[in-house]
Amino acid sequence: MSARVLILDIETQRAIVETFGLFKQFIGIDQVQVPTRVLCWAAKWRGEDRVMFKAAWDDNDEAAYRTMMQVMWDALDSADIVVTWNGDRFDLQWLEAEFLRLGMGRPLPYKSVDLIKTVRRWFKGGLMSMKLDWSSRMILKDRKVHHGGSDLWWDIRHGTRAEKRAAQKIMREYNEHDVELTARLFETHLPYRTDLNLALYEDTVDDGIERCVKCNSENLKKDGVKAYVTSAGIYQMYRCKDCGATSRGKRIRGTTELRPV
Known part of the structure; x- marks a missing residue:
């Protein structure tokens, strides 16, 4: 699907x-x-x-x-x-x-x-x-x-x-x-388009393998230099070698005890 x-x-x-x-x-x-x-x-x-x-x-x-x-x-x-x-x-x-x-x-x-x-x-x-x-x-x-x-x-x-x-x-x-x-x-x-995650519609969505959110490719490269930072924490960044789209992991690499208000 x-x-x-x-x-x-x-x-x-x-x-x-x-x-x-x-x-x-x-x-x-x-x-x-x-x-x-x-x-x-x-x-x-x-x-x-x-x-x-x-x-x-x-x-x-x-x-x-x-x-x-x-x-x-x-x-x-x-x-x-x-x-x-x-x-x-x-x-x-x-x-x-x-x-x-x-x-x-x-x-x-x-x-x-x-x-x-x-x-x-x-x-x-x-x-x-x-x-x-x-x-x-x-x-x-x-x-x-x-x-x-x-x-x-x-x-x-x-x-x-x-x-x-x-x-x-x-x-x-x-x-x-x-x-x-x-x-x-x-x-x-x-x-x-940061509002699209086409991988959610694929049959492989729950198999635990990291895939590109745009083309569902497994051909991803970790970006070891630049991280995705929110007010809650830092996430691993990935770039797809096939379509060039970027995405982030779902697990926080680092966080703080306090949050900005």
């Missing part, structure tokens, strides 16, 4: 509203003719190559929309960890709101890993942008799918049959590649 890690990304369709002008307009809720909604999503399980994709291209196809959301609900319900880029403020809030609106209830609890928070915590001063595209270019030497400046959202809703098909194809590639980029960045960010 390993942790079920789901990497996901959603795309939303624009709302249609009535307005008297183009600039600095206040749009009330009664002016909304068609609300913003989830247009499509892509997701993959860590360790698997296949990227799942579901879409509801037509605003009026309620059956397709519910099916799309149900498949995502099922995936989240079986996930231990969900990885996103800015998902805590966008993707997951959208999904949870739609589950509520559709009467699906809440999936079983999962741990959210929002990679933009890792970037803000560790790399913000050294990166010019917090965008997924920038981290992908700088770290992965890859980039988001470029859609050539065409308005995919307009073409999906209002285009000719050929324009709709072309826009849907690009949107799918755009969505799926975002998931692949997020999945690759998750692996590079793992050593910086």
Whole structure:
């Protein structure tokens, strides 16, 4: 058994509203003719190559929309960890709101890993942008799918049959590649995520052997110079020779009779 890690990304369709002008307009809720909604999503399980994709291209196809959301609900319900880029403020809030609106209830609890928070915590001063595209270019030497400046959202809703098909194809590639980029960045960010212990989900968790908390490798090296120090004591530090992640032992090497207050 390993942790079920789901990497996901959603795309939303624009709302249609009535307005008297183009600039600095206040749009009330009664002016909304068609609300913003989830247009499509892509997701993959860590360790698997296949990227799942579901879409509801037509605003009026309620059956397709519910099916799309149900498949995502099922995936989240079986996930231990969900990885996103800015998902805590966008993707997951959208999904949870739609589950509520559709009467699906809440999936079983999962741990959210929002990679933009890792970037803000560790790399913000050294990166010019917090965008997924920038981290992908700088770290992965890859980039988001470029859609050539065409308005995919307009073409999906209002285009000719050929324009709709072309826009849907690009949107799918755009969505799926975002998931692949997020999945690759998750692996590079793992050593910086002190809130994750993936070894807890493995069948070997209780066998008494020291393993890396990120990749479950036994190929660990003791750091004899630097120790992990808390207000209660000093712990042995370890570095994984396979993935580079650091961890500490559970036994205190040294402590004091008193504690700071």
